[in-house]
Amino acid sequence: MTTPPSIRLAGKHRIDGKLLFDADLTLPASQWTCLLGRSGVGKSTVLRLILGLETGGQFDGSIEASDGLSLAGRISYMAQSDLLLPWLSVLENICIGARLRGETPDYTRATALLERVGLAKHIAQKPKSLSGGMRQRAALARTLMEDQPIVFLDEPFSSLDAGTRADMQELVAEVMADRTILLVTHDPSEAARLADQIIILSAQSATVWPTPDTPALREINDPQTLSCQGRLLAYLREVPA
Numbered sequence: 065m066t067t068p069p070s071i072r073l074a075g076k077h078r079i080d081g082k083l084l085f086d087a088d089l090t091l092p093a094s095q096w097t098c099l100l101g102r103s104g105v106g107k108s109t110v111l112r113l114i115l116g117l118e119t120g121g122q123f124d125g126s127i128e129a130s131d132g133l134s135l136a137g138r139i140s141y142m143a144q145s146d147l148l149l150p151w152l153s154v155l156e157n158i159c160i161g162a163r164l165r166g167e168t169p170d171y172t173r174a175t176a177l178l179e180r181v182g183l184a185k186h187i188a189q190k191p192k193s194l195s196g197g198m199r200q201r202a203a204l205a206r207t208l209m210e211d212q213p214i215v216f217l218d219e220p221f222s223s224l225d226a227g228t229r230a231d232m233q234e235l236v237a238e239v240m241a242d243r244t245i246l247l248v249t250h251d252p253s254e255a256a257r258l259a260d261q262i263i264i265l266s267a268q269s270a271t272v273w274p275t276p277d278t279p280a281l282r283e284i285n286d287p288q289t290l291s292c293q294g295r296l297l298a299y300l301r302e303v304p305a
């Protein structure tokens with residue numbers, strides 16, 4: 065893996081001429097940033113802008129990496145939909161990145177990752193035979209297969225039961241250590257547990273929210289984590305739609 069840069073996005077994004085957000089946000093190098101905000105405020109759009117993907121709108125501003133290099137090809141991305149290919153097995157799906165690059169997939173690593181996400185028994189199955197949570201874990205394993213310095217995760221744990229969610233948070237923290245990570249989530253407890261930096265996006269701004277003094281990954285029942293979670297939820301309920 066190459067050295068992870070920090071990333072700054074600053075500018076206005078409009079859809080059909082109407083302002084969606086006016087934001088200035090920085091993703092610190094090698095840290096977890098959790099991005100929260102009302103549904104439809106533009107969180108996925110922030111990811112798509114930095115990824116250089118179509119957003120359906122117009123961005124007027126700048127997106128820069130601290131090392132001055134292009135971000136193209138340096139970001140591992142897990143979208144909200146799992147994007148699993150229905151004609152491939154679970155194993156072949158999570159090796160798709162290597163296949164598309166014309167490389168020989170590392171099946172040993174792929175098999176080990178599928179075991180870590182609890183899909184060892186489903187390795188040869190097609191996606192249609194998996195539950196929603198299983199599909200999401202397959203998509204997570206596919207993202208973890210990529211050895212990129214920057215990782216974008218768009219609500220990666222949203223379909224998981226509470227116990228599995230905590231397990232998968234710990235897995236990502238372990239496998240993706242030292243990467244520059246941007247995680248979109250609606251879950252204040254997830255942000256309080258995982259984030260080095262919390263950003264709340266609204267139409268007016270991107271506000272940095274205080275995180276606990278303790279280092280991430282935090283214990284779920286740590287008093288500072290619980291306090292951060294509670295204050296965050298109270299604030300999110302008041303943010304205008």
Ligand SMILES: Nc1ncnc2c1ncn2[C@@H]1O[C@H](COP(=O)(O)OP(=O)(O)OP(=O)(O)O)[C@@H](O)[C@H]1O
Nearest residue numbers: 079102103104105106107108109110118119120121
């Ligand atoms: N391709 C597109 N064309 C036109 N409008 C779009 C497109 N993609 C997103 N939008 C609009 O941009 C706005 C922001 O969408 P976005 O998905 O970024 O929000 P979000 O904060 O991630 O929402 P959620 O929390 O519900 O996932 C929405 O009003 C959405 O309808």
